[in-house]
Amino acid sequence: MRALSLLLLLSTLLLQGCQYxxxxxxxxxxxxxxxxxxxxxxxxxxxxxxxxxxxxxxxxxxxxxxxxxxxxxxxxxxxxxxxxxxxxxxxxxxxxxxxxxxxxxxxxxxxxxxxxxxxxxxxxxxxxxxxxxxxxxxxxxxxxxxxxxxxxxxxxxxxxxFSPGTPDDQSIDPFTLDEISDGIPGISWFLILVLIICAFFVMIVALAVTAIVAFGITILVGLGIISSSVFFGFLRRSPASGFRALFLQLGAIAGIACGIGAVWLVSWAAHAHWNPACKILLGGTSGLLCGLLAALLFNFLWGRAATWLLNRCTTHKI
Known part of the structure; x- marks a missing residue:
């Protein structure tokens, strides 16, 4: 309960500091x-x-x-x-x-x-x-x-x-227009079209490169998680310790991602004015804690289920 109270207090302070x-x-x-x-x-x-x-x-x-x-x-x-x-x-x-x-x-x-x-x-x-x-x-x-x-x-x-009859006989809204553009002189429509097409292809290439890099990083992270879990289990001479390390790492990563996504969604739905850094900090912190708790719970249930299955197999009751 004390840890939960501290978490709620931390979340409240982060929420208050994230607005602008x-x-x-x-x-x-x-x-x-x-x-x-x-x-x-x-x-x-x-x-x-x-x-x-x-x-x-x-x-x-x-x-x-x-x-x-x-x-x-x-x-x-x-x-x-x-x-x-x-x-x-x-x-x-x-x-x-x-x-x-x-x-x-x-x-x-x-x-x-x-x-x-x-x-x-x-x-x-x-x-x-x-x-x-x-x-x-x-x-x-x-x-x-x-x-x-x-x-x-x-x-x-x-x-x-502005007074009627003056060159500026209408009000200008500085809250929606920071600058008033008079067009792009000297640039033909054909050149604009070429620039748009080039920008489109550059975006496609950038997305493809990003996807490849993200896939590579995912593979490396996955291999790192598995290898570190195996090493931890070998070090402790316990397969259960290796599985626990695996679940905790997966829970932490998934929790951070889900936490950030949830905070972003809530701020969008509530029209809250939070800056991106605070969204990442609040979502990542709360998601990490929830992910670790979920991983510990899953590890407990997994251990109980594995023990039950092992006992059933040992006594030939399956």
Whole structure:
């Protein structure tokens, strides 16, 4: 029971550490120019209550950032600690004041040290508005209010609006388009077709080579398991010890593979935001333990069955 409790505690800690902010890869880590942030932003979508899009009850959510450093905000979330309450949309506030550009946190990127997240603070004498993360790598940027634990994915996403008649008279969603491609100039359709065909053949060859290598590794691993089991049985002068070593090795390998697959399937079905390293760590650890336990149980049953059959053969009752 103590071992089971420790395993459950370890699994809980791993699950808590495997989540991450689903918008972290979109946050702006290079300081933007304040003039690129000036403009009006309207609510693109909210993930607090996605099953009920009408939860806002028609409330317009708007943020206007002016060039003189002032702002006008309508129906934006207050700065609170904890998960959004059931009456969250009734707590939205509208106010005016001054805005400033500053860092709102850090995110792990390609550098050894975490990258700063740039955001906007809406300062008001009457209310305390939640800080805003900036999203995108270039203008026009988006704005993100993260609500509660960032790993939960609950947020309000704002996109910049443009005045009708301007070259950009439509909002751009920085949360789905990191870059806007204007095509591939100078490349003909024939060349594109040739590249696609070449890529297809390269993929086929790569799959074939991978299959051959995987088959070879499987054979080598299988021979290694068998030979090590035979050696262990010979060393202990007991065939039962050799079989036990064989079952434990097979159980460990199968358990790790099944554990990783099960965790991956659960995270996909539950829409949990776990990074691949944590899926492998959690699935491999739990699968290894379950595989070893299953191998020990199978070895016990195998030993009992073999003993029973041996006794039956000895007494000529078969």
């Amino acid at each position: 902010d689903p918008y972290a890869h979109l946050y702006t880590t290079e300081k933007p120019k304040p003039e690129d942030l000036v403009g009006a932003y309207t609510l693109l979508r909210q993930t607090v209550d996605e099953q009920h899009p009408s939860a806002l009850q028609g409330k317009p959510c708007l943020i206007e950032l002016h060039a003189d450093g002032t702002f006008i905000a309508s129906n934006v979330p207050p700065w609170t600690i904890g998960e959004p309450a059931t009456n969250f949309f009734d707590t939205l506030i509208s106010d005016t004041g001054s805005w400033r550009l500053d860092t709102t946190g850090t995110v792990n990127g390609t550098h050894p040290k975490p990258d700063p997240i740039w955001g906007i603070y809406l300062d008001s004498a009457n209310s305390k508005i939640a800080p805003i993360h900036i999203a995108g790598t270039k203008a026009p940027f988006g704005l993100v209010f993260t609500l509660g634990d960032p790993d939960s994915g609950q947020a309000m996403l704002f996109t910049k609006q």
